[in-house]
Amino acid sequence: MVVVLSGIGTAEFTVFDATHTPISNQEVALLGECGNPCGCASQKTDTNGKVRFEGVPLGTAAARATRVGFNSIDGTVTGTVLNPDNTPALGADVKLTAKVFDEDSCGLLDGIAQRARTDSAGKFRFTGVNVGNVSVNVSHPFFTTNVGAHGTLSKNGDNVDFSLKLVNTISGVLSGIVYLPDGVTPAGAGVEVTAAGPLPDVTVSTDANGHYAFAKIFPEGTYNVTARDGATGGLRRDQVYLRASQDLIHNLRLKGRGTVNVNVVNGAGQPVTTSAFVRLEESEYPNRTYEAALEAANNGVATFTNVFEGPLTATASDAFARGGRASSVLSGPGATLGMTVAMTTTGTVKGHFFQTDGVTPIPFGAVRLVINGTTTGQATTNATDDVGAFSFSYVPAGPVRLEAQDPQTARSGIAAGSVTTEGETVTLDIKAQGLGTVQGLVTSNGAAQPGAQVMIDAGQIHASTITDSTGQYSIGGVPEGRVVATASLSGNFLTGTNSGVLAGEASTLTLDVALRDSGKISGKVLSANGVTSAPLSYITALASGSTLSTTSDTQGNFTFDRVPIGSVSLSASVLAGIDKSVGSTEVLANATSNVTLTLNGVGSITGRALDSGGLPIAGDISVTGSGAFPYSFTVQSQSDGNFALPQVLAGPFTATLRAKSGELPSGSVTALVVRSDGATPAVGANVTLQLDPNRGTVALQTGTDGRFTARGVPLGGFTVRVSDPITNGLALTQSTLVNNSDTLDLHTIVLDDKPLMVVSVAPPDGTTGVAINAPIVLTFSNSLQSAAGISVLDGTNTIGASATLSADGKSVTLNGTWPDSKQLTVLVSTATSDIFGRHPLASFSSR
Known part of the structure; x- marks a missing residue:
């Protein structure tokens, strides 16, 4: 086989400065050869400003030269800022927006380049501004409306001069009279009035007529005006809005003070005579809090004096976790307000713990009081006097549940009831459950199965045993009620179940359990020629979620004596080689399936x-x-x-070939991988660095300390994916290698082993009266790849909806026009996937 590479060539570039003079020793990077936007395979120009790249693929070649902090192509931005009356504006804040270097993109982008304040002549000056579009934005503490202008620096050495005038937003005079709480009598001299707003707080004092006035210094806006009378302790705070060039007269009436009597009663309306704590809070300025303790001598009343008028809230609580709240308004100066706070309704729950006969009391029994699934009290039944008795005081109104257990026999019992009125005594007697025996026969393919594991579940009781030589089992001391018997071979193999009801003391329930039917597989592994017996091979069988394994003999023969009925997938791997084979068969009950596996070659x-x-x-x-x-x-x-x-x-x-000429710039990437607890090192986790975009991958594993270090990673962007085969935890993160020989430490990567599930739905399940255009928001445990697999159904018909994924990927918002007066179903199918590619274990629906 011969692999032939595509052609390569040489690219040469020359770098000039603003005066078109060649620049020597300037670093130039080649673009397009890696994912780094600044380029890679960088080299420096020679004395003639030239740089040469060899081994460049055929096609268009591009390079980037970046120089920061040197005299280059730039200009100057100047200007003058005037006050609204055309006088120079001293101390105005000027922000310059121009082209600035962005390290992520290795280019010039619009951004805040410089910032300055005007001098006494209202002047500002910015030098070294990159050519291109520029703009200034001016603000002033006394003139809050921003003004701005924009222009362009066209060439090196250009100057842009701006002239800007601030907008007058100064309001008129804020003044008024401060009155005593009667609203008629002026408070007189010495009352401090403070205005708090855009400027630092300003305080003035009233004259003999109670009059106050602020100078014309406040910009337009909202202010809190607070009056404090040091002589009487009177207070007042109002909110005002000052408009530009407009006077405002705002009179202030100091708040009056009065008396508040808080009457604390129980659920029956009777005064609380036990110790209780009362807190009174003012809902408006000055928002003071008053506290008092109730005692029997108070007859349930707490009195608070010198309370400022306005809305109030009173709360009461006691040592028995009772509490209450009430709100009202103290109308004016000298007024007396009566408030009633009703405490939580409570009662008493008592009873006896009896044996199964309902007559014999049980001493030293442990009784738990459970409210809303939480244990709120515990008691031990009497051993003398009233044997078996118990009592719980101050039990909140509502449903209650009692759970009791006999420490001598382990018998348990329950009772339930409800407290409805204050002081009510609810009697709940508890009868211990009867104990009996569960027995039965465990069979496999109709025959008794010795040595099978049997688990009995009866309420909170869980017991296990092993069948005897005849396949029989027996477990005593099982509480009456529904009983589930589960039988299996070692490792929950061939699990079978049966259930029934155990009724009555000392009764016996027979529950026979049939293990899942099974059959036998007899097979042979052949070499690729289909004739010769294969070498020793490792055989696995996957059947109904169970994995079985064995080894073939020298003749290629193998046997599985007991395999669950149904379809079975088989695979064979040569122990001393890489050859392998797969196959399947159907296993029938109490029968032998013959199969032949032929190796691939x-x-x-x-x-x-x-x-x-x-x-x-x-x-x-x-x-x-x-x-x-x-x-x-x-x-x-x-x-x-x-x-x-x-x-x-x-x-x-x-087969593909990759070759290079010269050294490829690269670096190292390291990180510590820990499991979801944030501390345990993820030993042996699989790590893959995906080089972006589509430049290949680097695969490795974490060491015994949970750390990995990938060396020789090409510069540019990459995505790290981590999977832990032990916990199935996953992680994903992205970063960029910038400089040759750099070591990039990603620090600690925490694995995520949470299953994908729906955390909440809004509107929640069962909501009625939902608007036809109301959005539906689903929140998930993990970030999603997309909204695929999420739909809204009207019966079996899908309703069109637009889905929007939140920035963190954990929320999906569905928008649409829903049919009126219909029951709709929001469905999240198992096709939904998080960013790690995991799917929900089961579909989720909400109606």
């Missing part, structure tokens, strides 16, 4: 690598087999062009 490949001129060349030859068993190998040809692969699988293949 093995050959060798030799060849010679030639360049475009027909001369031998050293390079990398990639051989890809596309037959029944695809494969890929890479081998290097010698200087005489010869290469060989002594052993490959028979079948069609493709």
Whole structure:
């Protein structure tokens, strides 16, 4: 076989400065040979400004020369900024937008180039500005409306001069009178009034008539005006909007203070006489908080004085996790407000724990109080006096569940009820479940199966045993109720189940379990000629999710004595070679299936690598087999062009050659890969660097410390994909190698082993009255590749909808016009895929 390369040539470039003088020692990079936008295979110009690249593929060649920080093609931007009254504007902030160098694209893009403030003459000046479009944007603390202008620097040494005038946004005089809480009497002198807005806070004081006034210094905008009377402690805060050139008179009435009585009652409306904590909060400025503790002597009332008028919120809580909240408004100065806070309704749950006869009490029993699936209390039944009794106080209103267990016999029992009114006593007696025996016969293909593993599940009880020599099993102490018996051979092989109900104390339930039917496979592995017995081979059989394995003998014969019925996939691999075979068969119950596997065959490949001129060349030859068993190998040809692969699988293949002249700029990439806990090193994880765009791949594995280091990686962009065969965790990240011999540390890569699933749907499942144009938003556990596999159904008909994926890929928004008065189904099928290519374990639907 002979592989011939395409032709190559030489490209020469000359670099000039702004005066068209050749530039020596300037770095030039060749474009298009790698994914790096700055180019690669860089070289420096000679004394004549020339640079030469050899071994360039035929076609158009492009190069890039970048010089930063040197005198190049640039100009000057100047200007004058005037106040609205045509006087120079001192201290105006001027931002220049021009062409700036972007390291990611290795080009000049529009961006903020420089920034300065005007001097006392209102002047500004920017030098060293790259030629092209320029613009300035001016702002001033006292004139908040931005003004701007734009122009163009056409050639080296150009100057653009701007003249800009600020827009007058100064408001008129802000003034008013500060009144006492009665709203009639002026507060007098010495009240501080503060205006807070775009400028730093400004404070003035009232005169003897309670009058205040601010100078004309505030730009148009929104301000908080706060009055504080140091003599009386009075306060007030209002919000005002000042318009340009307009005066505003805004009077302030200091807030009055009054008394608030908070009456705390229980669920029955009776005063709370136990210790409780009361908090009163003002909902408006000054937003103060008042606190008090209730005691029996208070008769359930907490009194707060000197509370500022306005909306209030009162909350109460006690040591028994009861609480309540109420809101109201203190109307004015000197007013007294009464508020009532109702605590959570609670009651008492008590009862007895009895034996199965319902009469004999059980002492020392452990009883748990469960509310909304959470254990909120535990108690031990009495051993003296009222034997078997238990009690829970201050149980919140609502459904309750009791779970009890006898520590001597392990018998358990449950009871359920509900607290509905304050102080109610709910009596719930618990009767222990009866215990019995579960027994049965385990069979395989109708015959008793000794040594089978049997698992019994009855409520919270799980027990296991092994069948005896006659296939029988028996487990005692099983609580009455539904019982599931599961039998299997070692490794959950040929699993079978049966279930029934165990009823009554000391009763016996017989549950016979039939293992899954099985058959036998007898086979032979032949060499590729179909006649000669194959060498020793490793045989695997995949049947109904179970994988079986064995080894053929010297005659190629192999046997699987027990295989689940149904379709079975078989494969054979020669132990001392690369030859292999696949096949399938159908296994019937209690029968033998005969199968023959014929190996694919093995050959060798030799060849010679030639360049475009027909001369031998050293390079990398990639051989890809596309037959029944695809494969890929890479081998290097010698200087005489010869290469060989002594052993490959028979079948069609493709060989490609890549060779280079000179050194290819490259670097190293390293990272630490850890599992999803963020700490455990992912030992032996598979790492693939995909060189962008489509420049090949670099494959390697992490070491015992979880770290990988890929050396000789060509410069440019790449994508790292990591897969952990132990946890099935995956990771994906992207980066770029820029400089020759660089070592790029990606630091820590954390694997993601979470399955893809729907986390939430809005509107949620069961929502009615949804608008016909309301968006449907689905949130997923992982980022998606696309919205494929997501649809909206009206019955079995698909409704047209546009799908939008969020920036992080974890949310999909469906927009459309939904049919009115219809039940719609949002379906996420198993075709949906995350960025790692994983699919949901099962379809998801919401109606």
